[in-house]
Amino acid sequence: MRYYRSHVMVCTSPQCVDKGARTLMKRLQEELAAQGLADEVAVLETPHIGDCANGPEIMVYPDRVHYAGLTLEDLPSLVEEYFKKGRVVTRLLSQFRPPVDKELGPPKPKEVRVVLRNCGKIDPENIEDYIAEDGYQALAKVLTEMTPEQVIEEILASGLRGRGGAGFPTGRKWQFCRAAAGSPKYVVCNADEGDPGAFMNRRVLEGDPHSVIEGMIIAAYAIGASYGYIYCRAEYPIAVRTLREAIRQAREYGFLGQNILGTDFSFDLEVRMGAGAFVCGEETALMASIEGKRGHPRTRPPFPAVSGLWGKPTNINNVESYAVVPQIILKGSAWYASMGTATSKGTKTFALAGDVNNTGLIEVPFGITMREIIYDVGGGIKGGKGFKAVQTGGPMGGCLPAAYLDVPVDYESLTSAGSIMGSGGMVVMDEETCMVDIARFFMEFIQDESCGKCIPCRVGTRHLLEILERICAGLGKPDDIEELEHLSSLIRRSSLCGLGQGAPNPVVTTLRHFRSEYEAHIYDKRCPAKVCRALIRYEIDPAFCTGCTLCARNCPVNAISGERRQPHTINQELCTRCGICKQVCKFDAVTVS
Amino acid sequence: MPVVKSIEELKRLREEALTKRQLQATGGRAQITVYMGTCGIAAGARDTMKAILDTIEAENVRDVIVKQTGCIGLCEQEPLVEVQLADTPPVRYGHVSAERAARIVKEHVIGGKIVDELVVPE
Ligand SMILES: Cc1cc2nc3c(=O)[nH]c(=O)nc-3n(C[C@H](O)[C@H](O)[C@H](O)COP(=O)(O)O)c2cc1C
Numbered sequence: 021m022r023y024y025r026s027h028v029m030v031c032t033s034p035q036c037v038d039k040g041a042r043t044l045m046k047r048l049q050e051e052l053a054a055q056g057l058a059d060e061v062a063v064l065e066t067p068h069i070g071d072c073a074n075g076p077e078i079m080v081y082p083d084r085v086h087y088a089g090l091t092l093e094d095l096p097s098l099v100e101e102y103f104k105k106g107r108v109v110t111r112l113l114s115q116f117r118p119p120v121d122k123e124l125g126p127p128k129p130k131e132v133r134v135v136l137r138n139c140g141k142i143d144p145e146n147i148e149d150y151i152a153e154d155g156y157q158a159l160a161k162v163l164t165e166m167t168p169e170q171v172i173e174e175i176l177a178s179g180l181r182g183r184g185g186a187g188f189p190t191g192r193k194w195q196f197c198r199a200a201a202g203s204p205k206y207v208v209c210n211a212d213e214g215d216p217g218a219f220m221n222r223r224v225l226e227g228d229p230h231s232v233i234e235g236m237i238i239a240a241y242a243i244g245a246s247y248g249y250i251y252c253r254a255e256y257p258i259a260v261r262t263l264r265e266a267i268r269q270a271r272e273y274g275f276l277g278q279n280i281l282g283t284d285f286s287f288d289l290e291v292r293m294g295a296g297a298f299v300c301g302e303e304t305a306l307m308a309s310i311e312g313k314r315g316h317p318r319t320r321p322p323f324p325a326v327s328g329l330w331g332k333p334t335n336i337n338n339v340e341s342y343a344v345v346p347q348i349i350l351k352g353s354a355w356y357a358s359m360g361t362a363t364s365k366g367t368k369t370f371a372l373a374g375d376v377n378n379t380g381l382i383e384v385p386f387g388i389t390m391r392e393i394i395y396d397v398g399g400g401i402k403g404g405k406g407f408k409a410v411q412t413g414g415p416m417g418g419c420l421p422a423a424y425l426d427v428p429v430d431y432e433s434l435t436s437a438g439s440i441m442g443s444g445g446m447v448v449m450d451e452e453t454c455m456v457d458i459a460r461f462f463m464e465f466i467q468d469e470s471c472g473k474c475i476p477c478r479v480g481t482r483h484l485l486e487i488l489e490r491i492c493a494g495l496g497k498p499d500d501i502e503e504l505e506h507l508s509s510l511i512r513r514s515s516l517c518g519l520g521q522g523a524p525n526p527v528v529t530t531l532r533h534f535r536s537e538y539e540a541h542i543y544d545k546r547c548p549a550k551v552c553r554a555l556i557r558y559e560i561d562p563a564f565c566t567g568c569t570l571c572a573r574n575c576p577v578n579a580i581s582g583e584r585r586q587p588h589t590i591n592q593e594l595c596t597r598c599g600i601c602k603q604v605c606k607f608d609a610v611t612v613s
Numbered sequence: 614m615p616v617v618k619s620i621e622e623l624k625r626l627r628e629e630a631l632t633k634r635q636l637q638a639t640g641g642r643a644q645i646t647v648y649m650g651t652c653g654i655a656a657g658a659r660d661t662m663k664a665i666l667d668t669i670e671a672e673n674v675r676d677v678i679v680k681q682t683g684c685i686g687l688c689e690q691e692p693l694v695e696v697q698l699a700d701t702p703p704v705r706y707g708h709v710s711a712e713r714a715a716r717i718v719k720e721h722v723i724g725g726k727i728v729d730e731l732v733v734p735e
Binding site for chain 2: 022023024025026027029056059060064066081082083084104105106107148149151152154156157160164272273274275281282
């Protein structure tokens with residue numbers, strides 16, 4: 021092979037081609053030849069370099085010099101100055117600076133990156149980068165060596181379960197859809213990711229969009245679908261843009277469209293944007309939204325596999341479920357099933373949040389304990405404080421106490437503890453968290469997002485919230501706990517969709533694991549964690565107060581008075597329990613009780 | 614970009630993509646810099662460059678980066694070539710004709726032995 025000292029990549033994105041990239045490429049080759057450099061400098065195409073805002077652009081290796089806004093007139097001097105004499109032509113340098121990825125650092129202890137393997141490593145807008153990482157090899161294998169049934173067998177054998185929440189076996193879902201009568205069939209990717217604080221799916225869509233696309237094409241082949249939709253929330257503009265560009269490139273390379281890879285299988289795909297209603301993540305509401313209707317859920321059965329989009333058989337999976345499919349096909353189901361527990365195979369991404377030192381996105385194998393996640397991956401509780409609870413499964417999930425720290429994390433163990441796996445939200449709470457207040461917080465979100473179609477969810481969650489607000493305000497009544505339990509069971513049993521059915525979870529799990537806190541609020545009018553404002557009072561300890569006046573000067577309602585160098589006092593009538601005095605006091609003289 | 618029509622084409626595309634990847638990964642075992650100022654070119658640096666590239670190709674070495682740079686004020690020593698092996702200080706050679714260039718590539722870049730008599734005295 022010819023040795024070239026330098027390689028020039030010319031961006032041939034549609035934007036750059038529009039601005040003359042192809043002519044430029046040809047003229048650059050001619051100019052290099054004219055100046056005797058044709059066998060020293062090679063010119064290649066690439067689908068992506070910078071942002072194409074100032075095309076045509078070129079990138080020169082090994083120097084990594086990035087020129088943009090080139091015109092044909094620039095070429096003779098560029099070749100002479102730069103390629104011949106080695107002097108960088110600064111006036112033609114690109115101003116583009118690639119965004120730095122601060123979101124996903126190197127793997128933390130005990131992390132195993134399968135879903136996230138390419139994130140931060142490849143250029144998501146350059147399909148060749150994905151291909152270099154074995155991209156679309158699984159698709160080629162499936163289309164040429166495997167029948168649809170064999171593909172489904174492989175996914176079944178891998179033990180992959182849906183990552184959107186319920187954990188239904190993905191292979192079984194595909195089987196149902198393949199068996200269902202009706203045509204055309206559809207595949208849908210659920211990229212709504214509505215759980216507050218969750219961003220696992222966004223990271224994959226932005227960092228490795230082709231793995232999701234490839235997974236969807238393979239699913240389409242397995243079930244016999246010809247068209248697909250990725251339903252992505254509009255709050256993810258970068259994910260939407262990245263996906264659209266990835267789809268365009270996949271089409272250009274022939275991985276989407278007619279006769280994929282020269283076979284008689286055809287499939288295409290588009291992105292639909294959701295307007296950010298939480299309920300639109302529920303599969304039947306999501307499909308209604310794609311059809312252009314109001315995003316309301318409907319009763320199941322019929323399940324989407326039988327009657328989905330426009331009444332046709334439809335397979336719907338989460339982003340992460342699709343994203344691992346190519347790797348399962350390439351590395352084999354046995355490889356995938358070797359990670360995890362008896363019932364939960366593989367790895368799961370989590371958005372670790374709350375009172376831990378290392379918050380952020382993590383990926384761990386199932387079977388890891390909560391303690392390992394919090395203390396090894398998460399680096400322990402912030403400020404060396406004690407652990408109180410961990411909330412999993414998003415707003416419809418539950419809070420688990422310290423007793424569950426050593427239970428291996430999988431679908432079954434979380435469910436038996438009263439919580440759910442959900443899509444991967446994980447909020448760690450330290451000892452200064454009030455569990456009644458947390459239940460109130462999640463209920464506020466849920467009742468706000470209830471779509472209102474069915475009464476148990478619409479009215480029931482409102483009522484739950486009112487009771488919780490009352491308890492936090494110090495106005496709890498003796499039978500409130502029973503009322504909460506009764507209502508919860510009613511809402512769970514009679515709601516139309518998963519939102520209502522899961523809505524009572526934060527209340528039920530906190531009642532189950534932290535009942536004494538409810539009792540303290542209701543009977544003793546006391547908030548043990550000292551969070552609920554109506555139940556606490558701030559006081560100044562005269563033994564420690566030096567009369568420095570700092571608290572008095574910072575109090576927003578002027579509730580603190582006292583002579584300089586004399587102990588101060590707080591007027592409880594005026595105090596709003598904002599806690600600023602405690603924060604500013606340098607002598608730890610402010611106490612809460 | 615050509616539409617990928619078969620597995621073979623996909624394989625080829627992957628090889629190409631991998632090659633482009635390697636190009637992007639900076640750093641090589643050795644870096645050769647040819648001084649390409651007007652003085653260098655006048656003294657024959659273009660031929661030196663050609664000889665370096667030809668030798669690299671003939672010897673089939675792949676982990677070498679060849680760069681060029683401008684005049685550094687040692688015009689009487691041109692053509693100048695600098696060789697730096699990983700983790701060692703750079704060595705500067707003077708009056709590098711095409712033949713000398715081939716020798717430097719073989720003995721120093723590939724063989725790892727500095728060609729003492731061609732080194733520019735400090
Ligand atoms: C209120 C509600 C919100 C949901 N939000 C999401 C979501 O944001 N993303 C998701 O993948 N699944 C979500 N689901 C689950 C979907 O209904 C469905 O089970 C999932 O997309 C199936 O994919 P999987 O089998 O790959 O998990 C939600 C369910 C409910 C009830």
